[in-house]
Every structure is written in structure tokens, then in C-alpha cells.
Amino acid sequence: MVFYVLNGSPRKNHNTAKILNSAMEGIRSILPDAEFKWIHVYDYSYSGCVSCYGCKRIGGKYYGRCAKRDSISGILADISRGDGLLIGSPVFFHDIPGQLRAFLERLLYPYLVYGQEYTSIAPKRFPVAFFYTMNATEEKMKQMNYPVKLSAMEEYAGIVFSEPEIFYCFDTCQFDNYQLYKADRFSEKEKSYIKKEQFPKDCLRAAALGEKIARKAICQNPIVSGNPGRT
Numbered sequence: 001m002v003f004y005v006l007n008g009s010p011r012k013n014h015n016t017a018k019i020l021n022s023a024m025e026g027i028r029s030i031l032p033d034a035e036f037k038w039i040h041v042y043d044y045s046y047s048g049c050v051s052c053y054g055c056k057r058i059g060g061k062y063y064g065r066c067a068k069r070d071s072i073s074g075i076l077a078d079i080s081r082g083d084g085l086l087i088g089s090p091v092f093f094h095d096i097p098g099q100l101r102a103f104l105e106r107l108l109y110p111y112l113v114y115g116q117e118y119t120s121i122a123p124k125r126f127p128v129a130f131f132y133t134m135n136a137t138e139e140k141m142k143q144m145n146y147p148v149k150l151s152a153m154e155e156y157a158g159i160v161f162s163e164p165e166i167f168y169c170f171d172t173c174q175f176d177n178y179q180l181y182k183a184d185r186f187s188e189k190e191k192s193y194i195k196k197e198q199f200p201k202d203c204l205r206a207a208a209l210g211e212k213i214a215r216k217a218i219c220q221n222p223i224v225s226g227n228p229g230r231t
């Protein structure tokens, strides 16, 4: 089985990537032979959807796939044939980063069918999970209504691939050394406690969700997974 791991953070080894890595290990604990393909979206140069509507043009060459040709065209096609998708996102200004949003526009829109109700013409259905990391504490993120603010892409991913699992990691350590940065609103002491005590627990939670994703993938594709519990 092939799982795509989409890192929507510009940083490759910080909170979002670590949480994704834990989720990957969770999947691996259930599916030791699973393959993981990481996509760091900031490594690529592309734009979001350009409203060419090639993907909606009846009988057109690009019906049901993104007509815009650039560095992510092949990746979009590969993801849609995978067995699962993990999406990691830091919160930027109460939303997902623009680069990730642009990627998801290109991934999701071509498969969305404008019928009376939205349906999907994606080649496969597979489990999806969104992993968010943020400065906000759990209390603050509720006050600021993040679950609603972040829900648009989740909703469309649900229509196109399958209803996503949602994971939040709060109060992340943004800087390795808070003394080097102007950041008085945060307590360095509290952040180092979080880094030492809380974040490892968050990673365990992410691993548990990874295990759940693996089980979902097995249910959706029992033959490929070789799950001995199914014939």
C-alpha cells in the first residue's frame, strides 16, 4: 500500500513534520510493508486553480483531471491512485497556509462533479486525515472557532476521497530558542514544558490515529493489504 504524506509546513523537521512522522509510524505498526511518499509542498513551484475549467469541460482532454501543467501535475495524479493521504498543516492566520491551499485546490477540484449534489469522480476512495499544528491552546482555538474556520478543505476532501479524520496539536513550540526571538506573548518556561512533556504525548496520539488510518485502508483494500483476517 502507498500512503502520501503531504507536509504543508515550510519546515521539514518541525512540529507538523514530526506529527506526520508519528502518524506514519502508527500506520507502519499495522502495515509494516506500507510505502510512504512524502511531498513537502514548499519544494515545488506551482499555483492554485486558475479557473481554466478544463477539468469540467465535457468531452475535453482534461475532463476529471487538472489541466494546468506544472511541477505538481504528476504528483496530483499519483496521490489519487494511492491508498491513503495524510495532510499536515500549520495554522497560518487562522487558516491553512496558502501553498497548501493552492495544492488542495488543484488536487480536489477536478474530481468534484457539479451535479445537483456534489459527487466525486476520483479514481479511488481512500482514508484521509488532516493534522493541524498551532500556537493556540485548545481553549483559544475553540474561542477562535478554528474547527469551523479550517473545515472547508476537510469538507471537500470528504466528498472527493472519504470523510477525513481530524487531529489538532496545540500550543506548539515555534522556536527552538525563544530567547533569540521577539515573542513576549509566550512564556519560554511554558513552551519548554510543552516541548518536553506534552508534545511527545501528541506524537503518541498521532501514531494512534495513524493506526486507525491503516485499519481503514485495510477495510477499503483488503486484498492488496494481504490482511489475514479477510478472505
Ligand SMILES: Cc1cc2nc3c(=O)[nH]c(=O)nc-3n(C[C@H](O)[C@H](O)[C@H](O)COP(=O)(O)O)c2cc1C
Binding pocket: 009, 010, 011, 014, 015, 016, 017, 090, 091, 092, 093, 094, 095, 133, 134, 135, 136, 172, 173, 174
Ligand atoms: C505566518 C504564520 C502565521 C501563523 N498564524 C498562526 C495562527 O493564526 N494561529 C496559531 O495558532 N498559530 C499560528 N502560527 C504558528 C504556527 O501555526 C505553529 O507554530 C505551527 O506549529 C508551526 O508548524 P511547524 O513547526 O511545522 O512550522 C503562525 C505561524 C506563522 C509562521
